[in-house]
Structure formats: structure tokens, C-alpha cells
Amino acid sequence: MTAIADNINDLSRQILAGNIGAGARAIRWLDDGDPRGADVLSLIFPHTGRAHLIGITGPPGAGKSSLTNTLITEQRRRGRRVGVIAIDPSSPFTGGAILGDRVRMAQHTVDPDVFIRSIGTRGQAGGLSRSSHDACLVLDAMNYDVIFVETVGVGQDEIDVVALAHTTLIIGVPGLGDEVQAVKAGLMEAGDIFVINKADRDGYDDTYRQFELMLHLRAESVSRNEIDKTASAWSPPLLRAVAKRAEGTVEIVDATDAHREYLQNSGHFVKRSSHREREQFICLLREAVVDEIMEGMDEDILNSILRREIDPYTAASHELARWRGNTTS
Amino acid sequence: MPCARYLVNTMPTASWVGFKMLKKTRPLRILLAKLGMDTHTVGITVIAHALREAGMEVIFTGLKQTPDMVAAAAVQEDVDVVGISTLSAGHTRSLPKLARLLREAGAGDKLLLAGGVIPEEDRQLLEDAGVDRIFTMGSDTRDIVAYLQEWWLNKSEPTEV
Structure with missing residues (x-):
């Protein structure tokens, strides 16, 4: 591998050529608030906007990393290059962090067509870091087809990832409260695809019914929504998965593919991207x-x-x- | 989007001096891993915790890693330091290989540390192969933290504004 360039122009060219070290360095600068990061971004930005950004969110311990791992495998099987931004919490007291999402994705480490980057929240609430959006742009410029953004474990309304991603997966697990939790505002309103992981566990049927009820009610209110008629054209699927056995993976990737197609056919792909750039601006x-x-x-x-x-x-x-x-x- | 919560960045006790510091932080990033079939995790967990407490970002890649995996992850994560915990031998082969792979990946400037059960007679071999510092059994975590902090300070000073 060639050495990482020192100057901004060469580094940007390396990024566009897919050089992993160069991309990693740019993400570091952006994460650290180093002004060189913004310079690089200005050069690569015209080459972005192509990748499919898929957000993966859910409560702590839902199996987001394990599920992401199986989704990488399936995306690779379909011939796509995959980028991953995996976010873990920074300590609000010391600023330090232990970023451990890679542990579940170790099998993809040496695949040259998979780039996994761990990022600490560094004081940011909402489930992402300040640099998440920028890191996605770098991976996009490096020509990754699919970029997974795995949030920190979230509670009820840390849904910043929805504004970032084209497609948002909400990962639930059996046994986390009753139907009142399911119909509360926030997380459950946000997803494009719902997955109940650890579906081999006790309480799966109850959780499935709660999600089903919530999605049914959501569909009712969306169909009455006079302002945004287009929103009703996609009805979020509810899927089951057992990530540790790679069960349900094919169906999830089918669903994210279908959602991408829906976004592109309806013009929402560009719409969501421009919404994101506007928010970032x-x-x-x-x-x-x-x-x-x-x-x-x-x-x-x-x-x-x-x-x-x-x-x-x-x-x-x-x-x-x-x-x-x-x-x- | 993130910025709606911009002001939440200030932690409950922080004044805007703290607020500015939080924004401008450039924490040291260190990758911690174990090579080979070694499954003794207590040491590496204690170290990871101590480094986190010292404000560093610890990227943990898990057990049963190969030198190729560690080198690839170090590049993807753009870490400053790679730390390997070894308690069941094999280090005289795996650590030199890792040092070589890092150099080949253009990442030879990363600090390479080793810790755990490393006999004194292996020290020279490892240092010649490119291991920058060895912390053997009984090392105080405070010494490791102090060593890294000083190294980081010296390294960041010339480029820091």
C-alpha cells in the first residue's frame, strides 16, 4: 500500500482512488475537528451522493453489531463494497471510550472491500457523533456501495440517524416492555424496516404482536396524512432475525434493496440526501x-x-x- | 440532526471553558488486541479501562486475531498506538510479523506496544523487530498511562496549533 499523502490534493486523490489509509486519515481529521478535514471534504464532496446509507439503531444489547456483521456478509455476497461507521459512547466524564463494535465484525477485517471505522460519540447526544455525517461522505467518495451506520444503543428518541440515512433499520428484541412502549413517540415512528432480533428467545410472539400493532396504527395515521401523501407508499416490513445464526439476513437485505428502489423510483433518494445536506449546512x-x-x-x-x-x-x-x-x- | 443538540454537548458541570475543550479534544486512539489462541482477557480489559479513564479512545478488536487482521484494523481506524497483550507465548513470531505488516501498510509510524508474559531474553529480539516498548507482568497501569500521555504530548506538539 502506498504511503498516505501529506498534502490535501494528493490525499483527496488517494481517497477517490479508494486508498483505505487516506480515507482513514481524513476521517480522523474530521473527527478531531482538524481544519485539514474540511479542506479534504471540499475536494471530495462533488464525488459523493451515490452510496446507499443504511442506519442501524436499537436499544443496547439488541445485537446491532452482530446483525451488521451478517448484513455485511450478505451485501458482499451480492458483490457490493461495504463501509461501516460503528459508533460507541464516549465517557462524559473523561472523554475516553472503549469502542468494541469491531469485535463482532472481525471476520471482515482483512476483506479489502470492507472498511470498518469505530467512532466515539465525543459528547454528542442523539445516538451519533458530530463526525458521522462527514465520515459517511468520505466512505461515499471512496466508492463504497453501501454504508452501514450503527448507532450507540439508544432509548426512546435518539433518532438522529434517521436524518442521516436513506434507510433506517430499527432493531428490537423480545422482552423490553409492553405495547405502550411500542406506540410511544420517537424510535418506533422512525424506522423504514423493523427487525426483531434474537427471535429464538422467549417472548418473541408478544414482541411481534406489539410491533405489528404499532405498525398497523402507524399505517392508519400515515394514510390520513394529507400533507405528505408520498409517505404512505412505503409500508415498513416487520422481519425476524437470529443474528448469531445468520437467520433472516437475506430477507433484511432484500428489504433494504427494495427500500432503496422505492426511494429512487419515488425521487425520495435525492430528497433524503438533500434534506441531510441542508441539515448539515x-x-x-x-x-x-x-x-x-x-x-x-x-x-x-x-x-x-x-x-x-x-x-x-x-x-x-x-x-x-x-x-x-x-x-x- | 446532531446540531439540534449542540448545546447539550456541555456536560452538566461544564462551563463554556469545558465546552470549548470538549469540542477541540484530540484524544489518542489506541487499538488493543490479542493475537493467536490466547484467551486471557483480564489484563487487556484492565488496561482498556485505565486508558479510557485517562481520556483515550480504545478500539478493541477482540481475541484470536492474526497479525494481518490487527494491521488492517490499525489502518482503517487510523490509530496512533497498537497494543498487543500476550500471555501464552507465540509473541516471538507474531509480534515481528505484525511490525513488518504495519510498515508494509505505510503505518510504521504507529507506536507498537506489547504487554503480558514476555521473558526477558525475548526483549532484544522484539525490540529489534520494531516493538517500541514492552510492559511485562506487574506493570502499574498508571505508568502505562503516563508513558502514553508523554509520548502523545511530544508527538502532537509540533503540529498542534
Whole structure:
């Protein structure tokens, strides 16, 4: 393998040629907030937008990594190159992390057409890291056909992955609460494909019925939705899987393929991508503005809030006014 | 999308000094693995925990790895350090092979550490083959953390803004 280039132009060319070391370096820069990352991104961005981004989310211990492992195998069998972004939590106290998703995917490590990257959340709530979107762009530019984004174990409404991915898989397991959990807002509203993993366990039938009820109710409300008629054209399948025995894998990949086809035929593939880029643009803009405001902020304001001398709303509008004054003068 | 929760980035106790630090962190990334049929995991788990506590990102690849797997994972993860725990021999063959594969993959600049049961008479062979530092049985995790922190500080200083 050729050495990783030092300069941005050569590194970008290496990425577009599929050089794993170069892609890995760019993702590192983007994850670390190194300005070189943004430079690389600006060069490779025109070559992105082709890969199928598949989000995989669900509660901790649902078997997301094991399932991803079997899905990689099936995608490879269908001749596709596969990228994986596997996110695990960073410690909110030390910033450190133990990223262990690779353990379940070890069999694909030396396959040159599979690229697995572990990323820590680094303080980000919502199930992803700040760099997830950028990392997907790098893998996209490296010409991976399918990119799996495996979130941290989520609870009820950490559904940022829905905005990131074209297709979102919600992984459930038997024995995590009754039908009230299933009809709550959040995670269960979000998925394009539902999978009950560990289907050989006790309680599978109950869980299946709960999911079925939830999907039925969801279909009813979607068909009454006058605003977004297009949403009703896809009815989310409910599938079973036993990841440790690779059961259900073919059906899941059939379903993600069918969803991709549906998105492309309905024009939603581009729509979802542009929604994502728009969100990312606003996000970056917001970060830049907040950074700038905070740069010149007086730390006494926080103390004033803590002493209850000023409320956070008033303090925020004061700071905004100060910043406006600085930028216009 | 992520940014809606941007301000949540500040942990409950953090002021905006902490907020800025959290955004600008560049944690050391280290891959920890075990080669061959060695299944003794207590040591590597203790080390992983100590490094996490020290704010490092530990990529754990699991047991029964081959040198090829570790080298490939090290490149994909763009880690700064590769740490191998070995407690059931085989290290005189697998570690030199790993060092060679890392160099061949253009990743020879990564720090290569070995720990566990490593007889003193093997030390020279491993160091000549490219193992940068060996921590044998009884090493204090605080010493390992301090060693890595100092190495990371020296390494990052020239390029850091």
C-alpha cells in the first residue's frame, strides 16, 4: 500500500482512488475537528451522493453489531463494497471510550472491500457523533456501495440517524416492555424496516404482536396524512432475525434493496440526501456562530445566571445583541 | 440532526471553558488486541479501562486475531498506538510479523506496544523487530498511562496549533 499523502490534493486523490489509509486519515481529521478535514471534504464532496446509507439503531444489547456483521456478509455476497461507521459512547466524564463494535465484525477485517471505522460519540447526544455525517461522505467518495451506520444503543428518541440515512433499520428484541412502549413517540415512528432480533428467545410472539400493532396504527395515521401523501407508499416490513445464526439476513437485505428502489423510483433518494445536506449546512452554520459568540463572551454572565441575578433567556439575548454590535461596527 | 443538540454537548458541570475543550479534544486512539489462541482477557480489559479513564479512545478488536487482521484494523481506524497483550507465548513470531505488516501498510509510524508474559531474553529480539516498548507482568497501569500521555504530548506538539 502506498504511503498516505501529506498534502490535501494528493490525499483527496488517494481517497477517490479508494486508498483505505487516506480515507482513514481524513476521517480522523474530521473527527478531531482538524481544519485539514474540511479542506479534504471540499475536494471530495462533488464525488459523493451515490452510496446507499443504511442506519442501524436499537436499544443496547439488541445485537446491532452482530446483525451488521451478517448484513455485511450478505451485501458482499451480492458483490457490493461495504463501509461501516460503528459508533460507541464516549465517557462524559473523561472523554475516553472503549469502542468494541469491531469485535463482532472481525471476520471482515482483512476483506479489502470492507472498511470498518469505530467512532466515539465525543459528547454528542442523539445516538451519533458530530463526525458521522462527514465520515459517511468520505466512505461515499471512496466508492463504497453501501454504508452501514450503527448507532450507540439508544432509548426512546435518539433518532438522529434517521436524518442521516436513506434507510433506517430499527432493531428490537423480545422482552423490553409492553405495547405502550411500542406506540410511544420517537424510535418506533422512525424506522423504514423493523427487525426483531434474537427471535429464538422467549417472548418473541408478544414482541411481534406489539410491533405489528404499532405498525398497523402507524399505517392508519400515515394514510390520513394529507400533507405528505408520498409517505404512505412505503409500508415498513416487520422481519425476524437470529443474528448469531445468520437467520433472516437475506430477507433484511432484500428489504433494504427494495427500500432503496422505492426511494429512487419515488425521487425520495435525492430528497433524503438533500434534506441531510441542508441539515448539515445549518448545523455547521449554527456551530460557527455559537463558537464566535462564545469566543468573546464574559464568563461572569454564567456566574450571574448561577447566582440567579439574570435568567438564561435574558442573558442569551444580551449576548446576541453584543455580538451583533461587534459584527456591524 | 446532531446540531439540534449542540448545546447539550456541555456536560452538566461544564462551563463554556469545558465546552470549548470538549469540542477541540484530540484524544489518542489506541487499538488493543490479542493475537493467536490466547484467551486471557483480564489484563487487556484492565488496561482498556485505565486508558479510557485517562481520556483515550480504545478500539478493541477482540481475541484470536492474526497479525494481518490487527494491521488492517490499525489502518482503517487510523490509530496512533497498537497494543498487543500476550500471555501464552507465540509473541516471538507474531509480534515481528505484525511490525513488518504495519510498515508494509505505510503505518510504521504507529507506536507498537506489547504487554503480558514476555521473558526477558525475548526483549532484544522484539525490540529489534520494531516493538517500541514492552510492559511485562506487574506493570502499574498508571505508568502505562503516563508513558502514553508523554509520548502523545511530544508527538502532537509540533503540529498542534
